[in-house]
Amino acid sequence: MSYYDPSRMPAGAPERPTSPSLAPPVPSPAPAVYAGRSPGRDSGRDPGGDPGSDLVARGLVMTYGRSASAGPPALGGVDLTIRAGESLAVMGPSGSGKTTLLHVLAGILRPTGGQVLWRGRDIARMSDRERTVLRREDFGFVFQQGMLLPELPAIENVALPLMLGGTSRSEATARAAALFPPLGLSGLEKRRPGELSGGQAQRVAIARALVARPGVVFADEPTGALDQTTSAEVMHHLTQLATHTGASLVVVTHDQNVARWCHGVVRVRDGRIAAEADAADAVDAVDPADPAAVVAR
Amino acid sequence: MRAATGLWWRLRRAGAADNRVPGVLAVVSFAVATAALLVCVAGLRAFEARNPLPPGGLEGRLSDEAALGNLYVTLAWIATTCMVIPILTLGGVAARLAIARRDQRLAALRLAGATSGQVTLMTLAEAAAQAVLGALAGVVVYLAVLPLVARLSFQGRPFELRELVLPLGQTLAVVAAVVVVAIVSGASSLARVAISPLGVAARTSPKRLSVLRVVLALAAGAAWMLVITPMKEPQRMTIVLVLGAMILAVNAVGPWVVMVAGRVAARLAPTAASLLAARRIADDPKSTWRAVGALGLAVVIVGFTSLASVDDPTTPLERYLADDLGTGALVTLVIITIVGATSTGVVQAARVLDQREQYRALALAGTSERSLHRARALEVALPLAMTIALSAGFVLVLMLPFSSALDGALVVRFVVTSAVAGAVVLASVLASRSLVRTASRVA
Numbered sequence: 001m002s003y004y005d006p007s008r009m010p011a012g013a014p015e016r017p018t019s020p021s022l023a024p025p026v027p028s029p030a031p032a033v034y035a036g037r038s039p040g041r042d043s044g045r046d047p048g049g050d051p052g053s054d055l056v057a058r059g060l061v062m063t064y065g066r067s068a069s070a071g072p073p074a075l076g077g078v079d080l081t082i083r084a085g086e087s088l089a090v091m092g093p094s095g096s097g098k099t100t101l102l103h104v105l106a107g108i109l110r111p112t113g114g115q116v117l118w119r120g121r122d123i124a125r126m127s128d129r130e131r132t133v134l135r136r137e138d139f140g141f142v143f144q145q146g147m148l149l150p151e152l153p154a155i156e157n158v159a160l161p162l163m164l165g166g167t168s169r170s171e172a173t174a175r176a177a178a179l180f181p182p183l184g185l186s187g188l189e190k191r192r193p194g195e196l197s198g199g200q201a202q203r204v205a206i207a208r209a210l211v212a213r214p215g216v217v218f219a220d221e222p223t224g225a226l227d228q229t230t231s232a233e234v235m236h237h238l239t240q241l242a243t244h245t246g247a248s249l250v251v252v253t254h255d256q257n258v259a260r261w262c263h264g265v266v267r268v269r270d271g272r273i274a275a276e277a278d279a280a281d282a283v284d285a286v287d288p289a290d291p292a293a294v295v296a297r
Numbered sequence: 298m299r300a301a302t303g304l305w306w307r308l309r310r311a312g313a314a315d316n317r318v319p320g321v322l323a324v325v326s327f328a329v330a331t332a333a334l335l336v337c338v339a340g341l342r343a344f345e346a347r348n349p350l351p352p353g354g355l356e357g358r359l360s361d362e363a364a365l366g367n368l369y370v371t372l373a374w375i376a377t378t379c380m381v382i383p384i385l386t387l388g389g390v391a392a393r394l395a396i397a398r399r400d401q402r403l404a405a406l407r408l409a410g411a412t413s414g415q416v417t418l419m420t421l422a423e424a425a426a427q428a429v430l431g432a433l434a435g436v437v438v439y440l441a442v443l444p445l446v447a448r449l450s451f452q453g454r455p456f457e458l459r460e461l462v463l464p465l466g467q468t469l470a471v472v473a474a475v476v477v478v479a480i481v482s483g484a485s486s487l488a489r490v491a492i493s494p495l496g497v498a499a500r501t502s503p504k505r506l507s508v509l510r511v512v513l514a515l516a517a518g519a520a521w522m523l524v525i526t527p528m529k530e531p532q533r534m535t536i537v538l539v540l541g542a543m544i545l546a547v548n549a550v551g552p553w554v555v556m557v558a559g560r561v562a563a564r565l566a567p568t569a570a571s572l573l574a575a576r577r578i579a580d581d582p583k584s585t586w587r588a589v590g591a592l593g594l595a596v597v598i599v600g601f602t603s604l605a606s607v608d609d610p611t612t613p614l615e616r617y618l619a620d621d622l623g624t625g626a627l628v629t630l631v632i633i634t635i636v637g638a639t640s641t642g643v644v645q646a647a648r649v650l651d652q653r654e655q656y657r658a659l660a661l662a663g664t665s666e667r668s669l670h671r672a673r674a675l676e677v678a679l680p681l682a683m684t685i686a687l688s689a690g691f692v693l694v695l696m697l698p699f700s701s702a703l704d705g706a707l708v709v710r711f712v713v714t715s716a717v718a719g720a721v722v723l724a725s726v727l728a729s730r731s732l733v734r735t736a737s738r739v740a
Contacts, residue, residue, distance in 0.1 A: 139663070143661075147654060163572065164569045
């Protein structure tokens with residue numbers, strides 16, 4: 001079962017050029033087709049943007065340590081909606097709170113205040129255990145460096161999340177194997193992470209993040225350790241595969257070239273959303289210092 | 298060079314807590330190895346002092362009493378031979394630990410312009426310093442456990458403390474031996490990693506161990522049959538040498554068997570935890586064997602000595618012999634279990650530290666801490682259970698021809714003892730649970 005089939009691409013979907021001249025696509029609205037997703041998990045997931053499958057943050061506040069002595073909060077009241085199937089780049093200078101925002105959205109950190117709504121539930125109020133299950137079943141993660149387990153061949157690294165969730169080994173391996181060709185990884189299944197290039201390892205990490213067909217993929221500086229060409233290749237695969245599995249994508253990056261691959265961009269400064277743009281074209285256009293450019297939501 | 302030394306020192310002092318943990322683990326390992334070695338040597342000397350050779354040496358006809366005393370010394374040598382190899386292995390584990398976790402610092406030194414020779418020298422100096430510290434602590438531990446050892450009764454009377462206290466010269470010789478082992482195994486493991494300014498070489502597919510190991514082990518087995526068995530009264534040193542060679546041969550073939558078993562297990566593993574465990578075993582069969590090999594040997598020794606009974610003891614001395622064989626084997630098992638548990642605990646802790654980023658990534662991706670603990674426990678439990686079952690089964694099969702003489706209660710005691718030893722080694726994995734918790738803390 002392949003859920004990455006070019007022939008099933010939505011009509012009018014942007015053609016994404018392949019390497020070596022990778023260029024970000026013209027941002028499209030949320031994709032119209034979710035090929036291969038099982039009906040059960042898709043119920044209530046409608047390309048039209050069913051609010052049930054949006055990831056919604058309301059009034060997020062995050063303070064580290066005791067608020068009195070800790071200075072300004074890491075997050076100072078963030079409102080944000082990531083629509084189903086949409087990709088969003090979170091940009092901002094170091095220490096702006098963008099990684100904290102990602103961690104709170106992903107249920108890694110519990111916010112001091114506010115709500116994170118996912119499929120009708122407030123992640124911020126879930127127990128540790130529930131959030132662990134949520135991260136395993138509904139979310140996928142891509143880190144700056146693959147964080148692949150060095151002892152496992154690539155294919156087992158990809159199959160592992162499914163097996164941890166209780167899927168049988170044969171099914172997990174089959175589903176993992178299906179992701180290798182679309183990511184350009186054919187023939188590398190048995191390689192150890194130490195035998196892969198940085199870009200290859202990152203594509204294996206993308207496969208691992210998507211293998212459980214998450215609703216949202218969180219990527220923290222996914223190309224931070226890569227050169228521009230490899231970085232474009234990785235973003236191409238990440239956005240393409242997320243689109244075709246119907247997953248929303250949240251990418252924390254400081255690289256405008258990376259942000260251009262996403263449908264939307266938000267800029268975070270001092271724990272607040274400083275600017276928001278619907279199209280990646282606006283990456284350069286939006287000047288966070290210009291109050292007129294700030295879109296309040 | 299001065300700049301490099303300065304940087305080395307600053308990095309040392311600035312080391313974060315997780316950089317200090319491996320150092321502490323290495324020192325603890327050296328201490329346990331030294332204490333165990335001192336107890337072995339002290340026991341051996343005490344037996345030799347109790348059973349002096351008669352004036353005519355072994356040439357003349359020995360009285361029954363002298364012959365029996367001579368047997369005690371031979372058995373003490375055999376037990377010591379069995380224990381020395383795992384103890385030295387623990388020393389090697391500690392030295393590797395002292396070196397393995399230095400990756401980033403060593404790379405920083407190379408970036409700062411230190412030559413590869415200088416880096417090697419500094420690293421070995423550090424390993425040696427840890428070995429000295431650990432060995433001295435080991436002397437203290439040895440002195441502290443002496444009163445316990447003295448309560449053991451052999452040949453009808455317990456040891457006296459002064460029988461067991463080693464002269465200063467011999468104590469220092471043991472300390473020196475531990476330091477030398479540390480430097481030698483440190484140098485040999487450093488020779489295998491190229492420390493470039495960008496860090497140490499990444500992990501690739503592990504090399505297969507050669508089948509030559511199996512051939513070697515078979516040759517040693519043949520030597521036992523051909524050299525020792527035909528001898529009517531083999532010299533003690535011959536027995537000890539051939540036994541030592543046998544143990545080395547078993548140590549050569551052990552990792553190969555573990556590797557094959559690990560690969561088969563990895564192919565069949567049905568769950569994530571068992572897959573991870575099997576891959577780790579197949580990836581590093583030598584360290585797995587280090588953890589379980591000695592225990593297998595000890596189980597065999599305990600099996601034979603506790604199940605084989607001396608026929609019709611006539612004199613009181615012969616009656617003591619039957620009991621003493623059991624006691625001696627048990628002491629051997631206890632020491633090997635402690636040493637094996639330390640090895641296992643240290644190797645496991647070092648692995649968590651090495652992979653803490655991957656642990657964190659797994660936890661972020663929703664792996665429960667319980668799954669991480671289960672994979673680690675399986676990684677030790679699988680080879681451990683296999684080794685103990687094989688060793689105990691080996692003894693029981695060899696004893697089958699004499700099954701009419703076997704005491705059912707003794708067999709049960711033997712099986713229970715082996716299981717307890719295995720459980721202790723397994724429990725050593727628990728020591729690094731808090732490291733897993735820290736490494737996998739997501740927020």
